[in-house]
Amino acid sequence: MVKPVAPDSEFTIRELAHEFGVTPRTLRFYEQKGMINPDRRGAARIYSAADRARVELILRGKRVGFALDEIKEILDLEAIDRGGRERLEPAIDRFVGRIEVLKRQREDVERAIAELQAGLDWMRERLEDRTPPDDVRRRARAFEALAQARLDPWSGVSAG
Amino acid sequence: MVKPVAPDSEFTIRELAHEFGVTPRTLRFYEQKGMINPDRRGAARIYSAADRARVELILRGKRVGFALDEIKEILDLEAIDRGGRERLEPAIDRFVGRIEVLKRQREDVERAIAELQAGLDWMRERLEDRTPPDDVRRRARAFEALAQARLDPWSGVSAG
DNA sequence: TCACAAACTTACGCGAACGTCAACGTCAAA
DNA sequence: TTTGACGTTGACGTTCGCGTAAGTTTGTGA
Incomplete structure (x- = not known):
């Protein structure tokens, strides 16, 4: 690729x-x-x-x-390196921060995929003119709830 | 969370x-x-x-x-559903497309994390005033090359 | 040498996603 | 009753990431 x-x-x-x-x-x-x-x-x-x-x-x-400015900072690693310790340390902190952002992003992407997949399965069942089976319904529940802008009483709310 | x-x-x-x-x-x-x-x-x-x-x-x-307009479409799943087959089918196609985009994005995120981590390791070694060990150097090679805006002759180029 | 494509610079424009006033209504506490 | 804190609706401003001319220069083939 x-x-x-x-x-x-x-x-x-x-x-x-x-x-x-x-x-x-x-x-x-x-x-x-x-x-x-x-x-x-x-x-x-x-x-x-x-x-x-x-x-x-x-x-x-x-x-x-x-953002482009953030990417620029990453690309400017060389300049940072030549700048010595006082420039290196905060740069390291920002890198750590970026990595954390990315890890959260990874979770977001996973969830988004799951949500869209659930919605997709649901739509496909509808297309076949069938009532979606229970497992599909369960996975699509949150999605459907969003679509219908209402929630079944206390559905799926884990105590805590 | x-x-x-x-x-x-x-x-x-x-x-x-x-x-x-x-x-x-x-x-x-x-x-x-x-x-x-x-x-x-x-x-x-x-x-x-x-x-x-x-x-x-x-x-x-x-x-x-x-984009917000895309998200709106996703949220409008209910309306799509009530619209019947002719609205459902193209919507399904777009959902499939979105999922593909997200899967590519997942790969991008993985690579970005790896790249930033490589850069981070490299910086940390510099901070310790040590020459980074070989494995770190290897992982950071691409990153370092970017930073220095030059490449060692044919480093890591697999024939293709 | 001429033409013409492809590069260049300069500069204004645009859509997305809000920020930021301005001017006003509402309600509870002092 | 007045003072805030919080809410409302416009309406214009701002930033980001380029798009889009307009006019100029540069390089290459006929």
Whole structure:
């Protein structure tokens, strides 16, 4: 899925944009924000394998919900490293924080998948014009309750 | 983490907003978009347990990257159901699509966690003023390469 | 040498998701 | 009765992540 490329590879802006399914404008925008800085051949941008890798990380970062500024911070690890201990320590803290956010995100994604799957099963039963079997009903209960904007009395409420 | 509440619970806008870490303005905004419609006591909004559950789903949907309009569609499952087959089928397709997106996202999150963890280990070794051990170096290699914006010749490139 | 595609810069625009006033109503405590 | 705290409805402002011209330059093939 992620093609490895030779480290001496070079790409035009259009090539790279097309590969990642974005527009050239997007890559220029990232550059303007200081997230990448490709070499120039004349005025034209020429992207290296490292630039390509950075773009890849930027886009994955976006997909998991990070803002561009946050991704930039991650990419600036090099500068942090050269800055010595006083810059390294808070950076470590922020990294730890980000990882925690991601772990929560992982749970959210799991739950969202389960919820959509429950709704999906329910809809499919309806499509077959059947009354959903009990297990499907159970899994879809929360979803159905949401859809109907009402709750059965105390259904599924565990004490505590 | 997610408190279950009695189905006859009621909440003011401020209570609910505070519980979920948003502002009242946010809840009014969702209502204006037709995603919730709490009862009124006079002019004041009064939120039920079902409303609360919907808000919960909205916010989780947001965290996993759905747009509000998409979340609205999910919440409108009831209307879809009452719409009969011709509305149900395309809705099922979109649900399937959303689930696929989420599964890809799950992979992205895993990779992002691994990357940040690699970067973190690397930084911690630097902080200890030690040369990171080989395994850490290996895991952090891609990250370090990004940070330094250069790549060792053909490192880790599996022929393909 | 000319044409033409593809790059460039500059700059304004836009939709999403709220924030932030402003101006007003309501209700309980002092 | 006045003072707040909390609620309401507009309506405009803001930030993010680019889209979209407009006009210019650069490079390559005929």
